[in-house]
Amino acid sequence: MSDHIPDELDPSGRDLRAYTDELRPDHRVVRNARGEWVLLRHADxxxxxxxxxxxxxxxSQHLQVPNGLDGDAHRAARATLDRYFTDEALAPFEPVFRGIARDLFASLPRGGTVEAVHDVGAMFAVRAQSAWLGWPADHEPHLLAWMADNHAATRSGDRSRTAVVASDFDAIIRSITDPRRTDLDAAPDDLTTQLMRDTVEGRPFTDEEIVSILRNWTGGDLGSIALCVGVLFAFLADNPDVQRRLRAGVGNAELDAAIDEVLRIDDPFLSNRRKTTCPVHVAGVDIPEGAHVKLHWTSANRDAAVFSDPDAFDPAANAEHNLVYGIGPHVCPGRPLATLELRVAVQEALAATEWIDWAPGEQAEREVAPVGGYARVPVVLT
Ligand code: HEM
Known part of the structure; x- marks a missing residue:
């Protein structure tokens, strides 16, 4: 089992949820075409x-705050940055997100096709994130275009293309931070300015660090929220019982748990990388120092050793082992914000409609490696 590692595994063009479902029963770890060691099972x-x-x-060779940091530098960055995601810090944004979602659903057609990943997920994510950070609405088209380029570059697997997309994003961020830097005292009183005035270990963040933080707060997240919305709409259309139950009115805790469970079953945030600092023995194999290891969240979230029927919707039973937001020191700091945004999006979608169903005669399209979730979720709002 673990000592047989298939060669030449190439996930290109595959739906990674289906592919890892095929691999996981026979393999704890596989090596992909890049030579990375991919951990497939929950315990590993x-x-x-x-x-x-x-x-x-x-x-990565690029500065990534806090993602790319280890040890004390990571702990110090998290101590500062986690304060932006407390319930208290997020509470003022709830009505703002709700207004954005209401306006969005009011503008979408009834009876015609709505593509949930773009028309709902991407639009809502860009507007909510911009409102949270205090970014002007005229950046919306740039951010939407960037999201599409980013997905295309990720899909191509071409690192030079992803580097161009990353630098395009840095330019968008710089166009927002540079004018504030010239007179920080007079800058608009919003979260971006607050971050620029903040300190880590008693010193202000450098400009490079600010750009990196904002990149991690927006770049990675906009796409994830959009993909999560696609997965949630597809699940509601596929599971009338769950849709009916949520429409009957459930409290926030029950709704949040339901959303987390849908995302466990079909986790569009696929994986993160690590680099071994010494020879390690994991998943039954010896991995040398300096090797790249992939933590496959989507696969681990469907491991039958932990979730006996991975497709069964059982929020109460599965919450404890759910890995959608990661685990350990790098566990997602943005979880409370993502949870709030997704809760508001689903609540307002249900309030603005009588039913959400698949658009007749149209096909949903899965995303393929290295992106997760769906590319297209055509639905009809009634
Ligand atoms: C849609 C939902 C989201 C999902 C599924 C998600 C998932 C994750 C996961 C699995 C990790 C762990 C990464 C690792 O161990 O290497 C992570 C880390 C992280 N997430 Fe999220 N996330 C989401 C939304 C957000 C949001 C809204 C933000 C911020 C605005 C955010 C910011 C971050 C940052 C900065 C890290 C790195 C933390 C560290 O390295 O200490 N995420 N996220």
Missing amino acids: VVEAASDAERFSNAV
Whole structure:
């Protein structure tokens, strides 16, 4: 089992949820075409994610705050940045997100096809994130175009193309931060300015660090929220019982748990990388120092050793082992914000409609490696 590692695995063009479902029963770990060691099972992913000493986050040559940091530097950055995601810090944004969602659903057609990943997910994510950060609405088209380019570059697997897309995004961020930098005292009183005035270990963040933080707060997240919305709409259309139950009115805790469980079954945030700091023995194999290891969240979230029927919707039973937001020191700091945004989007979608169903005669399209979830979720809002 673990000592047989298939060669020449190439996930290109495959739906990674289906592909890892095929691999996981026979393999704890596989090597992909890049030579990365991909951990497929829940226990192994948890072990590596929880052990930041042996599995380092320093996987990129680019500065990534806090993602690419280890040890004390990582702890210090998280101590500062996690304060932006407390319930208290997020509470003022709830009515703002709700207004954005209401306007969006009011503008969408009834009876015609709505494509949930773009028309709902991407539009809502860009507007909500811009409102949260205090970014002007005229950046919306740039951010939407960037999201599409980013997905295309990720899909191409061409690192030089992803580097161009990353630098395009930095330019968008710089166009927002540079004018504030010239007179920070007079800058608009919003979250971006607050971050620029903030300190880590008693010193202000450098401009490079600010850009990196904002990139991680928006770049990675806009696409994830859009993909999550696509998965949620597809699930509601496929599961009338769950849709009916949520329409009957459930409290926030029950709705949040339902959303987390849908995302566990079909986790569009596929994986993260680590680099071994020493020779390690994990998933039954010896991996050398300096090797790249992938923690496959989507696969681990469907491991039958933990979730006996991975497709069964059972929020109460499965919450404890759900890995949608990761685990260990790098666990997602943005979870409370993502949870709030997704809750508001689903609540307002249900309030603005009598039913959400698949658009007749149209096909949903899955995303393929290295993107997760759906590319297209054509639905009809009634
Ligand atoms: C849609 C929902 C989201 C999902 C499924 C998600 C998932 C994850 C996961 C699995 C990790 C762990 C990464 C690792 O261990 O290497 C992570 C980390 C992270 N997430 Fe999220 N996330 C989401 C939304 C957000 C939002 C809204 C933000 C911020 C605005 C955010 C910011 C971050 C950052 C900065 C990290 C790195 C933390 C660190 O390295 O210490 N995420 N996220």
